[in-house]
Amino acid sequence: MDSGNQAGPGPLRRIVGGSALKYLGLTLLLAWHYCLWFVPNSYLELFILDDRITFSWLIALALAALTHFSLALGLGGKRHLTPRPAIIWIATLAGSAGTGVFTLFAVNDPNPAGAYLLSAVIGISAGLLWLLWGERYAAQRAKFTIRRIAPTYAGFLLASLLLASVLPGVFSPLFTSLLPLFSGLLLHVSAKGASGQRYPRLLPRQAARLGRLPILTVCVISFVASFVSYFTVAIVPWEAVAVIDRSFTIGVAIGALFILVIAGLQLLHSTRYTIFRTFPWLLFCEVIACGLFLFSFATGFSAFLLALAISSVLEILLTMYMGGLTLRGYVAPVVAFGLSGGAIRLGICLGNGLALVYEHVPWLAEVWTVPTMLAFIAILTGLLIPLVRQEYNISELVRSPQSISELDAQVAQAAAEFKLSEREREIVSALARGYTASAVAEKLFISPHTVNTHIQHIYDKMGIHKRSELLNYLNKRD
Numbered sequence: 036m037d038s039g040n041q042a043g044p045g046p047l048r049r050i051v052g053g054s055a056l057k058y059l060g061l062t063l064l065l066a067w068h069y070c071l072w073f074v075p076n077s078y079l080e081l082f083i084l085d086d087r088i089t090f091s092w093l094i095a096l097a098l099a100a101l102t103h104f105s106l107a108l109g110l111g112g113k114r115h116l117t118p119r120p121a122i123i124w125i126a127t128l129a130g131s132a133g134t135g136v137f138t139l140f141a142v143n144d145p146n147p148a149g150a151y152l153l154s155a156v157i158g159i160s161a162g163l164l165w166l167l168w169g170e171r172y173a174a175q176r177a178k179f180t181i182r183r184i185a186p187t188y189a190g191f192l193l194a195s196l197l198l199a200s201v202l203p204g205v206f207s208p209l210f211t212s213l214l215p216l217f218s219g220l221l222l223h224v225s226a227k228g229a230s231g232q233r234y235p236r237l238l239p240r241q242a243a244r245l246g247r248l249p250i251l252t253v254c255v256i257s258f259v260a261s262f263v264s265y266f267t268v269a270i271v272p273w274e275a276v277a278v279i280d281r282s283f284t285i286g287v288a289i290g291a292l293f294i295l296v297i298a299g300l301q302l303l304h305s306t307r308y309t310i311f312r313t314f315p316w317l318l319f320c321e322v323i324a325c326g327l328f329l330f331s332f333a334t335g336f337s338a339f340l341l342a343l344a345i346s347s348v349l350e351i352l353l354t355m356y357m358g359g360l361t362l363r364g365y366v367a368p369v370v371a372f373g374l375s376g377g378a379i380r381l382g383i384c385l386g387n388g389l390a391l392v393y394e395h396v397p398w399l400a401e402v403w404t405v406p407t408m409l410a411f412i413a414i415l416t417g418l419l420i421p422l423v424r425q426e427y428n429i430s431e432l433v434r435s436p437q438s439i440s441e442l443d444a445q446v447a448q449a450a451a452e453f454k455l456s457e458r459e460r461e462i463v464s465a466l467a468r469g470y471t472a473s474a475v476a477e478k479l480f481i482s483p484h485t486v487n488t489h490i491q492h493i494y495d496k497m498g499i500h501k502r503s504e505l506l507n508y509l510n511k512r513d
Contacts, residue, residue: 047220047221047224048224050221050224051221051224051225052225054183055183055184055186055187056187057172057175057177057225058172058177058183058184058187058188059187059191059221060168060171060218060221060222060225061165061168061172061218061354062187062188062191062192063191063214063215063217063218063221064161064164064165064168064214064215064218065188065192065350065351066191066192066195066196066214067130067134067161067211067214067215067218068161069192069195069196069284069287069347070195070196070199070210070211070214071134071138071157071211072088072092072095072283073196073283073284073286073287074196074199074200074207074211074283074284075200075280075281075284076199076200076201076202076203076207076208077138077199077207077208077211078138078142078208079138079139079143079204079205079208080143081142081143082280083280083283084273084279087142087147087150088142089387089391090147090151091137091142091147091150091151091153091154092154092387093384093387093388093391094151094154094155094158095154095155095157095158095161096158096380096381096383096384096387097158097380097381097384098154098155098158098159098162099158099159099161099162099165099376099377099380100162100376100377100380100381100384101162102158102159102162102163102166103162103165103166103372103373103374103376103377103380104373104374104377104381106162106163106166106369106373107166107369107370107372107373107374107377108373110367110369110370111367111370112237112366112367112370113367114369115170115234115367115368115369116163116166116167116170116369118167118170118171118222118225118226120223120226120227122163122167123164123167123219123222123223123226124219124223126159126160126163126164126167126219127160127164127215127216127218127219127220127222128216128219129156129159129160130156130157130160130161130164130215130219131212131213131215131216131219132212133153133156133157133160134157134208134211134212134215135208135209135212136153137150137153137154137157138208138211138212139205139208141153160215161215162376162380164215164218164219164222165372165376166369166372166373166376167222168218168222168372169358169361169368169369169371169372169373170234170368170369170372171222171225171226172358172361172368173234173235173358173361173362173368174233174234175225176235176362177358177362178359178362179354179355179356179358179359179362180355181294181297181298181301181310181355182298182301182302184294184351184355185294185295185297185298186295186298188291188294188351189291189292189294189295192287192288192291193288193291193292195214196284196287196288196291198210199211200281200284234367234368235361235362235363235364235368236364237364237365237366237367243364243365243366244471246360246365246366250357250360250365250366250374252421252422253311253314253353253356254353254374254375254378255378256314256318256418256421256422257349257353257375257378257379257382258378258379258381258382259382259414259415259418260317260318260321260345260346260349260382260415260418261346261349261350261378261379261381261382261383261386262382262383262385262386262389263321263325263342263386263411263414263415264321264324264342264343264345264346264349264382264383264386265342265346265382265383265386265387265390266386266387266389266390266407266411267321267324267325267328267338267339267342267386267408267411268286268339268342268343268346268387268390269386269387269390269391269394270328270390270393270394270400270404270408271328271335271336271338271339272332272335274332275332275333275335275336275339276335276336276339277336282336282339282340283343285340286339286340286342286343286344286347287343287344287347289340289343289344290343290344290345290346290347290348291347293344293348294348294351297313297348297352310352310355310356310359311356313348313352314349314352314422315419315422317345317348317349317352318415318418318419318422320341320345321341321342321345321415322412322415322416323341324337324338324341324342324345325338325408325411325412325415326412327341328408329405329408329409346379346383349379350379353375353378353379354372354375354376356375357371357372357374357375358371358372363468363469365469393407443464446460446463446464446467447460449463449497450463453493453496453497454496455493455496458479458489459489459492459493459496461479462475462479462486462489462490462493463493463505465478465479466490466502466505466506467505467506472486472487472490473486493505
């Protein structure tokens with residue numbers, strides 16, 4: 036069971052405790068973001084590409100990223116962002132009220148100071164709610180699998196985009212302002228009465244160190260991909276973009292459909308594979324988007340839609356990957372969700388910001404746009420090298436049997452098959468969970484030399500030669 040003991044009204048309790056609907060809380064935050072900034076109906080008087088809206092969006096992104104990084108750094112791996120009702124409702128009401136006032140009044144004021152201040156409030160509120168949800172999912176032992184998340188995420192996001200796009204007059208911005216309110220309500224219900232829940236126990240330092248380089252690699256690559264995506268989105272000439280006012284909505288909707296396709300492919304796949312395996316394909320598609328931009332004016336719109344869709348897919352997949360790491364104890368939830376949210380938000384902000392600089396300095400755009408896109412293609416292609424080198428380590432952090440009981444059963448079967456001693460079975464079980472030899476020694480209160488001796492005996496009995504072969508066997512891989 037990956038749901039906790041929840042308290043609250045019947046329907047809401049079923050949502051926050053369900054195996055798939057529990058992810059509605061995080062989906063609501065993403066729907067809030069996309070409906071607010073990407074749906075033209077959210078603004079009664081201004082065109083969605085007006086500078087006041089664009090700069091407000093960048094401010095919200097920057098403040099959200101700052102919130103993610105500062106809390107992740109400040110709390111570290113030993114403290115948690117306790118979901119007290121006061122914290123939840125302050126962030127929720129600030130985000131909801133800020134959205135309503137921003138869209139209905141502030142953004143239409145000739146003086147943009149009020150709009151920029153409210154966008155900062157929206158960014159901070161969104162960042163705080165994101166981390167609070169990450170903590171809750173960790174306490175619930177939520178399994179971030181594409182099969183559980185895809186239907187909820189894609190279904191509700193598509194419905195929200197459609198509803199926000201067709202509601203007339205003030206109803207669209209009011210609907211958007213209710214999204215964080217509903218998310219906060221679900222968070223409150225989820226946290227209520229769950230004080231006895233414990234967060235996943237962090238691995239020993241030696242074992243956790245295995246995850247540092249892969250985590251850093253994934254976050255840096257996600258940042259760069261987001262940067263390139265939104266530079267591409269913002270640099271495409273608007274003359275090349277069909278249905279300009281709806282183009283952003285269409286791009287995000289395509290991203291949601293991509294998530295459903297990924298989930299469908301995984302269902303059809305005969306063997307297990309991790310979310311990480313999708314990352315190289317996203318980089319490849321981003322290279323294609325850059326190439327489409329360079330190819331001709333006529334393919335600019337395709338580049339726009341593809342880059343926007345890739346960014347939205349990358350955001351949810353990175354969140355799922357980091358959520359899986361918290362479940363296995365490699366990193367604290369506030370750090371995992373802070374890094375994932377911050378990397379994406381900062382990449383989007385800086386990528387779009389660079390494109391704005393090019394837009395406002397015509398000679399710079401004329402001289403440097405093509406070299407910049409060529410450089411991005413080279414960088415994205417070059418990033419495939421660390422992806423390939425780290426593929427095993429990155430995938431292994433989150434790849435395991437579907438449950439601990441299944442892993443234990445596999446270890447027990449191996450012990451019986453190869454006549455392992457009880458001590459050898461304990462060591463195999465620890466190795467399967469990511470422990471290093473030193474960490475196993477600390478866990479079992481024996482010397483590292485003794486552990487290495489047992490490991491050599493295990494290898495001899497099982498006819499294998501290295502740790503990767505042992506893990507491949509336990510995880511039923513060739």
